[in-house]
Amino acid sequence: MNAVEAFDAVDLIRTKRDRGELSTDQIDWLVDAYTRGYVADEQMSAMTMAIFLNGMTRREIRDMTMAMIASGERMDFSGLGKPTTDKHSTGGVGDKITLPLMPLVACFGVAVPQLSGRGLGHTGGTLDKLESIPGWRAELSNDEMFAQLRDVGGVICAAGTGLAPADKKLYALRDITGTVEAIPLIASSIMSKKIAEGTGALVLDVKFGSGAFLQDIDRSRELARTMVELGQDAGVATSALLTNMNVPLGLTIGNANEVRESVEVLAGGGPADIRELTIALAREMLELAGVADADVEAALDDGRAMDTWRASIRAQGGDPDAALPVAREQHVVTADRDGVLVRQEALPFGIAAWRLGAGRARKEDPVQHAAGIDLHVKPGDVVRSGQPLFTLHADEPARFARALDAVAGAWEIGDAGSAVQDGGPLIAERIGR
Incomplete structure (x- = not known):
């Protein structure tokens, strides 16, 4: 005989549809029942749309996050005998900061368990970048991860399937129902995994601007505040930096070429913006x-x-x-006149790199590690007619046409003295403590 369920999914959907609040017990039941398959995908789709349209209170978001954590295992690094700190970025174009950041922070006797993901769409995945290094593997057992944290100080690897399985199921559903951008669902998704991961401190790099997941700075700020509150409520020292993604970060977009640029930063060089953000995030992580x-x-x-x-x-x-x-194969785009590069939009360049093969349209698609874009100039740089502006890299030359379509109109050369695109400072704001 089947056990009697504590609640009815339709009642909960109606409550949220009509802008009511769900109780802690209702949220706990909903997440558990969905994870075990009692609540159907179409019912959870209706619920996520109701949340998307009507929002959730801070208490509801906290309950949702804790219920998603409870759906799986929690890691515990207390046996390492040293503090742990981690960083999560909401993703952007040319965002390879995790690569130089993890070893930089680990230098100071702090363990950095950087559980990372793969890219989807125009934002690149950290694991995809690192897998361009011959022999490197993303999948580690918990024992291997602990050993590396003890002996090396830091690790970048894939998150185990045991962490917040409810989130994995819910994320896939949001992806196909137009509810990815719901701030309560983004916040609970990110923070359930990060809290379950067991880190003692967490810094969030929340992007805004044309190449960001949330383009509007006010929505990015709301997301950052929500996630900082969730972390602090769960006993994790948490802060956030709001950072600018109007212009691509650094001079490379792709996988192997982003690894090359990261190594330049680790050698004391690299583009000024990558170095600036790496240093700022490292200071924040260490302070926490x-x-x-x-x-x-x-x-x-x-x-x-x-x-x-x-x-x-x-x-x-x-x-x-x-x-x-x-x-x-490569294709070089050159300046058609003398002047100054006054504009370079992040999102179209991210889409172009994706079309070259650097990203994936579906989670199971392979990426081409050598595909991507090298930028030779950034806004404000003086250019001469015939000078290379950027180079497209692909294994199949047939990919160049669609990549060039993506960046058509995404950059502009103006006369000397023209106003240059002003995305504002790289780090716009700090949230937390």
Whole structure:
């Protein structure tokens, strides 16, 4: 005989549809019943749309997050004997910050369990980038992860399937029902995984602007505040930086080429914006973990961060000295006049890199590690007629036409003295504590 269910999904859907509040018990039941298959996808689709349209209170979002954590296992790093700190980015174009950031923070005796994901659409996945390194593997057992955190100090790897399985099921549903952008659902999705991961401190890099997941800064701020509150309510030291994604980050968009740029940063060089954001996030992560006044710039410049990077790549089977893949074909776009680059929109360049093969349309699609775009100039740079502006890389030349369609009108050369696209400062605001 079947057990009697505590609630009815239709009643809960009606409550949220009519702008009512769901109780803690109702939310606990809903998440559990959906995870075990009692609540059907079409019912949860109706619920996610009701949440998308009518929102949730802070208490409801907290309950949703905790119920999703309770659907799976929680990791515990207390046995490491050192503080843990992590970073999550909402994703953008050319955002390879995790790669130099993890080894930089790990230099200071803090463990960095960076459980990362794969890219979908125009935002690249950290694991896709690292898998362009010959031999490197993303899938680690919990024992391997703990050993690497103990011996190297940091790890970037795939999250285990046991963490917040309710989120995995719900995320796939949101993706096909037009409810991805619901802030209560984004916040509970991200934070359920990060809290379940067991880190003691968490810094959120929440993007806004043309290449961001949420383009409007006010919505990005609302998301950041919601996630900081969720972390703090769960006993995780949490803060957020609101960062600008109107212009691509750095000079590379893709996988292998982003690894090359990350290694340049670890060698004390690299583009100024990548270095600035890496240093700012490292300081924030270390401060939350209880390490004050760390000289993170010195650790980039003197090779300590590079040593930790090389050790982490080797620990996961990769060869830090191996040649990275290079695309078979390239197409260079040059300036048609003298002047100044006054505009360079992030989103179209992200879409172009995706069309070249750097990203995927479905989770199961492979990525082409050598595909992508190298930018040779950024807004404000003086250019000469015939000078390369950017280079497209792909294994199949047939991909160039659609990539060029994506960036048509996405950049502009003006006369000397013209107003240059002003996306504002790279780091717009700090939220938390």
